Amino acid sequence: MIKCLSVNCNYQIHSDIRNNGGRHCCNLCKNRSINHTGSCQKRQFISNIVTVPITTNPVIVNPTVIPPQKNLKKALLIGINYINDQRNRLYGCINDVINIQERLRIASPECKEYRILRDDSSDLLLKPTRKNIIDGINWLVKDLKSNESIFFHYSGHGGLTLDRSGDEISGLDSCIYPIDNAKIETILDDELRVMLVNKIPTGGKAFVVLDCCHSGSGLDLRYMISAPQYGNIIINQNDKYPSTNGSVIFLSGCNDNQTSADTVNSKNMPTGALTNSLLEVWNQYGMNIKFKYLLWDVRAILKRDGYSQIPQMSCSSNINISDEFRL
Numbered sequence: 001m002i003k004c005l006s007v008n009c010n011y012q013i014h015s016d017i018r019n020n021g022g023r024h025c026c027n028l029c030k031n032r033s034i035n036h037t038g039s040c041q042k043r044q045f046i047s048n049i050v051t052v053p054i055t056t057n058p059v060i061v062n063p064t065v066i067p068p069q070k071n072l073k074k075a076l077l078i079g080i081n082y083i084n085d086q087r088n089r090l091y092g093c094i095n096d097v098i099n100i101q102e103r104l105r106i107a108s109p110e111c112k113e114y115r116i117l118r119d120d121s122s123d124l125l126l127k128p129t130r131k132n133i134i135d136g137i138n139w140l141v142k143d144l145k146s147n148e149s150i151f152f153h154y155s156g157h158g159g160l161t162l163d164r165s166g167d168e169i170s171g172l173d174s175c176i177y178p179i180d181n182a183k184i185e186t187i188l189d190d191e192l193r194v195m196l197v198n199k200i201p202t203g204g205k206a207f208v209v210l211d212c213c214h215s216g217s218g219l220d221l222r223y224m225i226s227a228p229q230y231g232n233i234i235i236n237q238n239d240k241y242p243s244t245n246g247s248v249i250f251l252s253g254c255n256d257n258q259t260s261a262d263t264v265n266s267k268n269m270p271t272g273a274l275t276n277s278l279l280e281v282w283n284q285y286g287m288n289i290k291f292k293y294l295l296w297d298v299r300a301i302l303k304r305d306g307y308s309q310i311p312q313m314s315c316s317s318n319i320n321i322s323d324e325f326r327l
Contacts, residue, residue, distance in 0.1 A: 071205075072108040072327040073148045076140045077101055078117045080128045080156035084182040091270035092262045093155035094118050096211060099271065099279055100153050107287045108327055115139060119179055128156070130178040130185040137195045146203025149327045152196065155272050157184075158212030160256070165190055174218045174256060176210065193220045193241075197316060200246025207327060208250045211272040213259040215252035221314040225321060230296050233321050244316040249291070251278070251298070254309035261307055274311055277301040292321040 079097035082088045097116055104111065115136050117128040125132060140150050157177040165173075176192075178185040197219055200206050210218045217224070222241040226234040253260030253274040261273040281289070281297045295313045302309060 071147055071149045072104070072111040073144065073150055074113040074115075074140050075101070075104055075111060075151040075153070076115050076117075076136045077151075078128050078133060078136070078154045078156065080117075080119050080177070080179055082157065082179055083119055085179065085184070088157060088184070090156065090262055092264075092272050092275075093211075094120060095265075095269050096155035096272045096275040097153060099265075100209075100275065103279060103282055103287070104151060104327075107282075127180070128178050129180040130187060131180075133178050133187060134191075134195065137192075141196060141199035144199070144201060144204045146201060149205040149207065150200075151327065152206065152208045153211070153275075154209070155211040155275060158210065158215045158218070158253070158260070159186075160214045161186065161188065172256070174214050174216070176212060176215075176218075189218050189220050192218065197221065197244055197248050200244065200248055200316075202245045204246040205327075206246065206248045208248065209275070209278065210250070211253045211260055211274040213254060214256050215254060215260065216256040216258070216312040217314065218252055219248065219250045219314065221248060221250055221316050223315045223318055225291070225295060225313040225315065227292075227295050227299060230300055233292055233295075235318070235321070237318075246316070247319075248316040249319075250314045251294075252312045252314075255312060258309050260309050263305075263307075273302060273305070273307050273309065274298070277305075277311075288324050288326045290322055290324045291319060 077097035077100055079093040079095070081090045081093050097118065101114060101116065104114075115126075117126055117132055117136060119128055121127055137152070140152060144150060154176055159175050159177060160172040161175050163171050163173045174189040175186050178187060196206065196208070208219060212218075220241045222238055222243060224236045224238065226236065228234065251274075253272070263271060263273045263276060265271045265276050277298045280301055281294060285293070285297075291313065295311070298311055302311070
């Protein structure tokens with residue numbers, strides 16, 4: 001336990017729950033206390049990552065709420081705390097998928113098909129190994145039809161590795177890190193593109209969240225939506241990434257050169273900073289809000305709470321950012 005360093009606060013904080021920069025969320029005084037002992041919990045394996053400093057406080061504008069649609073067919077949710085790997089231990093990833101599933105059940109009660117992969121599962125087929133994740137993705141996209149949607153959420157470690165296909169400007173591929181007992185495995189963004197993105201049929205939709213480090217271009221989608229500040233949008237096109245039949249919307253935890261953080265939510269439970277912010281937006285406005293508000297408000301909440309990670313939104317086809325994505 002450590003003491004909150006905010007003035008006139010005597011709250012004790014669990015020292016094993018750390019977020020970006022070694023900050024701790026004090027849920028009593030709602031301020032941040034700083035502890036420079038130990039290592040902070042970031043969802044990555046690569047050090048010396050450049051982060052963007054926070055300089056101003058955001059203003060969150062109420063978006064237009066869109067009535068929910070009920071086309072969600074399946075959801076694959078993956079949370080990896082690396083409980084058998086103390087060096088790379090995380091604390092909020094399993095809670096992330098629990099919280100996301102709870103929100104999906106409320107928003108899309110007609111969806112009955114969920115597959116949850118967690119490294120605390122006693123079922124070997126539901127462990128987040130590379131094989132089980134690939135099997136889960138194949139299950140997710142199987143028999144998907146036009147006008148149907150799927151949801152994919154990954155919370156865990158992410159990293160960078162040498163690009164061998166030549167499609168990355170940086171020369172590096174993003175990847176996620178499954179685990180088999182204590183053995184770290186790898187799934188590349190190129191593989192996610194082939195297994196998931198390319199399998200969405202015409203008229204089908206997928207919403208994908210990767211709450212992990214170095215995830216900005218984690219699906220290799222053609223259109224990157226940037227928001228330099230609240231109220232502004234820039235859409236960049238990368239022709240190296242081919243167009244797709246279906247519609248895929250992807251929200252990353254951060255830029256490719258950044259880390260994503262473990263934090264605690266309002267109930268003092270460990271969570272991912274991106275997932276926590278996303279849920280705050282959805283809980284306040286509903287899930288089917290306009291693209292621009294989803295990106296602006298998630299970023300604004302992270303910035304408000306003192307995080308330097310900058311989530312990215314990308315899509316497989318050019319979209320009107322004033323439209324809404326309906327599950």
